[in-house]
Amino acid sequence: MWAQPSISIMMCESASGILLSPYVIYKAQKMWAQWTENSPKGDPCCSDRCCMGGSRYNRTNHGWFDGQTFTDWFCSSFLPHAKKLPGRKILLGDNLSSHFTDTVIQLILQTL
Template identity: 45%
Template sequence: MFCGSASGVVLPVYVYYKAVHLYDSWTEGGPTGFRYNRSKNGSFNGMIFEEWFHSVALPYFRKLDKDSPKVLIGDNLSSHISMKVINECKENNIRFVLLPPNSTHLCQPLDAAYFRPLKRSWRKVLD
């Protein structure tokens, strides 16, 4: 999972595997700051979202001015709707905004502003 800020900061990448167990050998030698997890069926579920929020997003937000409002934008994946995360957002002056259903292909910020230009550049190199 990739996450970035409007100021251009890319947060640590969150890698999750389809597996029952997460083995140390899967994380050894990985890039600094990457976080790892797993789910039995490979889906990004509520438990993984909460762990991502607490281990990646919240530490980033806590480095910012406590009194300034912050925004976390998510798609409408049901696992992103967590009372634990919503309450943490309220406590840390974070506005948690979900994109409208069936609109992520049009307005997903990382897809539109980061991955689309990256893919375009890769295609030029590969052609």
């Protein structure tokens, strides 16, 4: 029996058409450099890391987002970009419990 590969990808686009770089989760015990080569950059609006750094990568034993990986995406990709924009923001997603970590909730409350 072959092991089923599992990969999750977080995509985030604004209503104005700005596409943040993808965040990819591999099902693996460790990351391999080859998996991160020549990554897409999204549709950058600035030269900061949140836009121009290219795709970000992580790994879990199961290949999907958990609290740690979602918090990393939120802190390293979404939040730096959102803080630069004027006005209120809204982040739409499903109600997966790993999206509601204490860290994410505290960071949201701090930005209100």
